[in-house]
Amino acid sequence: MGFANSGLDEIAGVGADPKRGGYSRHGFDRVELELREWFTEQARRRGLDVRTDRNGNLWAWWGTPGKGAIVTGSHLDSVPGGGAFDGPLGVTSALAAVDLLRDKGFQPVKPLAVLVFAEEEGGRFGVPCLGSRLLAGTIEADKARALTDLDGTTLGDAVRAAGLDPARLGRDDEALATIGTFVELHVEQGRGLIDLGAPVAVAESILAHGRWRLRFTGEGNHAGATLMGDRRDPMLPAAQTVVAVRQAAKAVPQARATVGRVLPVPGGTNVIASTVDMWLDARSPDDAGTRAVVAEIAAAAREAAAAEGCAVEITEESYGDTVVFDTALRDRLAGWLGGVPALPTGAGHDAGVLAARVPTAMLFVRNPTGISHAPAEHAERDDCAAGAVALAEVLERLAG
Numbered sequence: 120m121g122f123a124n125s126g127l128d129e130i131a132g133v134g135a136d137p138k139r140g141g142y143s144r145h146g147f148d149r150v151e152l153e154l155r156e157w158f159t160e161q162a163r164r165r166g167l168d169v170r171t172d173r174n175g176n177l178w179a180w181w182g183t184p185g186k187g188a189i190v191t192g193s194h195l196d197s198v199p200g201g202g203a204f205d206g207p208l209g210v211t212s213a214l215a216a217v218d219l220l221r222d223k224g225f226q227p228v229k230p231l232a233v234l235v236f237a238e239e240e241g242g243r244f245g246v247p248c249l250g251s252r253l254l255a256g257t258i259e260a261d262k263a264r265a266l267t268d269l270d271g272t273t274l275g276d277a278v279r280a281a282g283l284d285p286a287r288l289g290r291d292d293e294a295l296a297t298i299g300t301f302v303e304l305h306v307e308q309g310r311g312l313i314d315l316g317a318p319v320a321v322a323e324s325i326l327a328h329g330r331w332r333l334r335f336t337g338e339g340n341h342a343g344a345t346l347m348g349d350r351r352d353p354m355l356p357a358a359q360t361v362v363a364v365r366q367a368a369k370a371v372p373q374a375r376a377t378v379g380r381v382l383p384v385p386g387g388t389n390v391i392a393s394t395v396d397m398w399l400d401a402r403s404p405d406d407a408g409t410r411a412v413v414a415e416i417a418a419a420a421r422e423a424a425a426a427e428g429c430a431v432e433i434t435e436e437s438y439g440d441t442v443v444f445d446t447a448l449r450d451r452l453a454g455w456l457g458g459v460p461a462l463p464t465g466a467g468h469d470a471g472v473l474a475a476r477v478p479t480a481m482l483f484v485r486n487p488t489g490i491s492h493a494p495a496e497h498a499e500r501d502d503c504a505a506g507a508v509a510l511a512e513v514l515e516r517l518a519g
């Protein structure tokens with residue numbers, strides 16, 4: 120391959136997490152703001168005009184901003200202790216694609232923009248794809264402004280600290296109307312391309328998925344002085360619910376359900392917790408399947424809570440129905456790239472949110488282990504280069 124898609128090397132030191140391993144880069148935190156500065160600098164060096172929209176998404180324009188633009192990009196934030204590729208690969212590949220197109224003397228006929236979405240993982244404020252949901256109006260601005268991180272900072276406060284006006288958060292039809300077509304390149308989060316022996320694919324669909332908070336409430340007390348029969352320990356129903364999550368997901372074809380975060384309060388070794396917050400991530404190919412999994416889990420949680428004299432409150436924090444990407448666009452892309460395969464994905468993406476409003480496609484780059492949302496997430500250099508070349512080809516066809 121004649122060039123390296125080297126942006127990832129430039130940001131390799133930003134946001135490394137010595138405790139968890141990998142990277143912890145969250146929406147509007149110090150690290151993500153540093154990455155935004157890096158992106159802005161990179162875009163300006165390429166002569167792109169960088170603007171921040173009302174929701175904190177960064178747009179770098181090649182040509183005069185306007186309707187019918189060809190827009191590509193992804194996000195720079197990560198899950199806690201995440202990999203280097205989920206998000207940043209789509210951003211660095213977009214910049215690399217601009218370089219490739221410039222090198223060959225390409226002049227876009229339609230405006231072209233690189234877009235960096237804010238807080239895609241929901242690692243800080245809990246709702247994934249926050250920047251694209253706000254842009255598309257699929258989350259209420261009031262609800263978004265009130266979202267709170269672990270330190271009690273609201274999204275409203277965080278965006279204000281980043282120089283934005285929280286009152287202006289929300290559906291942005293003017294910005295959305297500029298997008299003629301959106302294409303997001305992403306590291307594959309699965310083993311599809313390994314099994315097919317191909318470096319690049321187009322996306323077919325995204326599972327119906329969401330996040331729920333389960334709050335178990337019992338009675339805080341002394342770990343040594345409280346007889347076993349006298350306890351109302353919310354950790355018990357929480358633990359039983361974790362087991363029920365596995366069983367419920369296994370009962371629905373292709374469903375997945377996960378508890379990746381549990382927070383006992385107050386969280387002392389010699390303290391029976393007074394509450395336990397637990398977050399559920401549930402997904403399946405369709406709405407009915409995902410809803411069935413969650414209903415099963417909710418019933419198990421209520422039964423387990425009652426048996427321990429505890430209460431449970433279940434709150435849906437975010438949800439997105441199945442996404443089937445525009446098939447005509449997908450087939451055009453696959454054809455331009457020499458007939459690359461089409462793959463479904465179990466991961467959520469800003470492209471999935473935008474797909475409800477504008478023609479949208481995705482490109483996946485091979486991941487040699489399939490591991491993602493973990494420090495071991497990887498893509499080989501040659502495959503990253505192939506991804507950028509493929510993206511450049513697609514942008515040239517769409518914007519030319």
Ligand code: GLV
Pocket residue numbers: 239240247465466467468
């Ligand atoms: C985002 O990567 C998600 O699928 O949770």
Ligand code: MN
Pocket residue numbers: 198205240466492
């Ligand atoms: Mn992710």
Ligand code: MN
Pocket residue numbers: 194205206239305467468
């Ligand atoms: Mn991602």
